[in-house]
Amino acid sequence: MKVVEFSQLGNPADVLQLKTLPERSPGPGEIRVQVLATPIHPANLLQIAGQYAAAAELPSVPGGEGIGRVIETGPGVEQYQTGQNVLLAGVGGTWRDEIVAPVEGFVPAPPGDIEQLSMIAVNPMTAHLMLTDFVDLKEGDWIIQSAANSAVGEMVIQLAAQRGINTVNIVRREELAFSLKALGATVVVVDGPDLAERVHAATGGADIRLAFDAVAGDTHQRMIETLGYGASIVVYGSLSGKQPELNLRAMITKDIRPRGFWLAHWYQTANPETKQAAMAALVPLVASGQVKTKIDSRFPLEEIGEAVTRAAASGRDGKVLLTPTHH
């Protein structure tokens, strides 16, 4: 079987190698799974480059989620049958064409769009949890987000629209407005001076109770000015590369509540019932295509260099998927 691996940190296109390992049959309690699709996320590239909050143990196989098909079951495995699709949930190291691992690393996949389901556990789950875990939002409420055209941002728009929640979406380029509105965005604004005034005008002075910020820096400060009393601003990235100042005046006089969000920790610590409930809320929407993650391109494992280069390219429009097995 083929595995993508890195044994030193560096530029992903340089340090990733495709290795061939001997095949093996599943042992007791294990299943053997053909990988159908597994996405390349920015966090994967950061970890390979040594720039992620959690360091990889070397050598390491990247990849945190995907979908596969059971091709062999080990002794004592009764909950899975050959031919059944499974989500690669927690098994880790998914950039390979086959995985043999204990059943605990998988979740039965529902029928539905295989490629969309291969990407459910990271970006849609981030959007879902940020929309549910910080503020009790009701239909008609308003939220605001930066990096609105990112994979998480577009999923926030779609999940919010499903619930009748209004979104203010901050982008860097005016021409993104059309596609975001097609996804269900209520308001799209271009980042820059007078952001708060323009948001106020576009929303009719709405009381914005929750913000998602993946940019940090000056955008973070401008977003705070758009918020209502007691609002939370959840930071889940810093694309600008700049740390904002803590806005003490806004925290003290407007009770603005800065928070962080890290999906990896949620997967490590949430109890199984909580995880199942979150997945149960998301799966029907994703499997049916009611919410979608854009796909830019697909690559076989043999083209891993091209794949990670494309995933890091600025002109990319959607996720890059590895599709190790023709399906």
Place this chain on the structure above:
Amino acid sequence: MKVVEFSQLGNPADVLQLKTLPERSPGPGEIRVQVLATPIHPANLLQIAGQYAAAAELPSVPGGEGIGRVIETGPGVEQYQTGQNVLLAGVGGTWRDEIVAPVEGFVPAPPGDIEQLSMIAVNPMTAHLMLTDFVDLKEGDWIIQSAANSAVGEMVIQLAAQRGINTVNIVRREELAFSLKALGATVVVVDGPDLAERVHAATGGADIRLAFDAVAGDTHQRMIETLGYGASIVVYGSLSGKQPELNLRAMITKDIRPRGFWLAHWYQTANPETKQAAMAALVPLVASGQVKTKIDSRFPLEEIGEAVTRAAASGRDGKVLLTPTHH
């Protein structure tokens, strides 16, 4: 009657004036109260100087709390009798020797230490609310605070000790340790490099769940390093004059939660039952002297210039009280 007033912003000792106004009898629903004691707080001085978050409407009489004695009741007033002590709670403009105002601006004072009760509504209430409104603390839990020898800091120490909560107290000078430990401080540390390591050593690696910061700047960043996963850090001042950076790494990887606290807003928005419950929790401790605010000195209204100069002096050890009426 005599009133301290400022009609322009500036250095308090320069702009405050003592004026004499004609006396008047209380109208329907009003009482006339002799002011016995009213404290000078840093926030008063900042507002007179025009440096406070909420601007004063000029001309303005400073002072937000105090205690007085009813000397006359207006028609229809049955809940107060002449000779009874009352807290000046919400009446505003307390730096005067007499107040005539509707009964809603007062609260019956319990028997007990008059000077301590005159200062209950600001610093002890701040300490009480910060200890109750952010994290559900239990006996044996740990908190940490900067400016531990401030009036609020010393009240935090005493209220926490009453509840069996352990306190780590950050000070700038080693010699403060003795007096803070006498108040009930569990650990006292001097601010500076390696703060987190020293706190870890002094507490046996305690999981610190809540921090109160009145300093901001570098102290704020050092405090964050001492905190456990999911801890809240409540900022209620910025004595350093420096805004800290938002620590995105700590917010995302350790779920550190920065919050602000502003007592004035709580008084404006909390419902009457909430306020009564908070006061009921505090009053027995303050009236009985189980918790105490240090008093540096007392001045009559005629020495208002000396009083505010002393209140702003660095060598001050406790609150400066105005005592308009000999009692």
